Amino acid sequence: MDILKVDHVGIAVNNLNETLKFYEDVLGIKCEGKETVEDQKVKVAFLPVGDTELELLESTTEDGPIAKFIAKNGGRGGIQHVAVRVLNIEKAIEEVKAKGYKMIDEVPRYGAGNAKIAFCHPKGTDGVLLELSERQ
Ligand SMILES: C[C@@H](C(=O)O)C(=O)SCCNC(=O)CCNC(=O)[C@H](O)C(C)(C)COP(=O)(O)OP(=O)(O)OC[C@H]1O[C@@H](n2cnc3c(N)ncnc32)[C@H](O)[C@@H]1OP(=O)(O)O
Numbered sequence: 001m002d003i004l005k006v007d008h009v010g011i012a013v014n015n016l017n018e019t020l021k022f023y024e025d026v027l028g029i030k031c032e033g034k035e036t037v038e039d040q041k042v043k044v045a046f047l048p049v050g051d052t053e054l055e056l057l058e059s060t061t062e063d064g065p066i067a068k069f070i071a072k073n074g075g076r077g078g079i080q081h082v083a084v085r086v087l088n089i090e091k092a093i094e095e096v097k098a099k100g101y102k103m104i105d106e107v108p109r110y111g112a113g114n115a116k117i118a119f120c121h122p123k124g125t126d127g128v129l130l131e132l133s134e135r136q
């Protein structure tokens with residue numbers, strides 16, 4: 001599988017604008033943009049760090065995956081997933097399945113920044129939610 005790089009680290013937060021202040025004011029990272037991804041029930045802020053990004057994620061609903069992650073994490077945010085950039089996401093999904101591992105998404109979904117994304121089930125990685133991301 002052609003893994004090109006770590007595309008981003010997904011960080012769940014309770015309040016995007018609040019937490020963004022630390023990254024911008026203390027670390028000096030300039031937020032490159034924000035986007036609401038309805039399909040994932042998240043509002044996202046992109047923070048470029050070298051050739052990768054931190055992706056701050058705030059839930060837009062009570063029942064979205066980020067809200068559930070925070071609820072299960074005692075109300076605190078945290079690193080919720082890691083995304084790797086792949087050359088061809090359909091091929092990557094097939095390879096994961098061919099090797100006997102479970103995909104959460106068998107078909108790519110819309111990702112922030114007009115990416116095509118698909119999540120591998122954390123069972124296969126012994127507890128890390130891994131996102132495959134192909135950028136157009
Ligand atoms: C904007 C976009 C982008 O980059 O473009 C995004 O990133 S959107 C980022 C937000 N969207 C997503 O995360 C979509 C993919 N995530 C999901 O579909 C869900 O969060 C699941 C991963 C299926 C977990 O769902 P849920 O918590 O409802 O199910 P569950 O409680 O039964 O959890 C199933 C097992 O996965 C574990 N589990 C849950 N969330 C996890 C996480 N973030 N990292 C590692 N393990 C995790 C649970 O502990 C449990 O393990 P045990 O069974 O051992 O107790």
Ligand SMILES: [Co+2]
Nearest residue numbers: 010055083131
């Ligand atoms: Co992501």
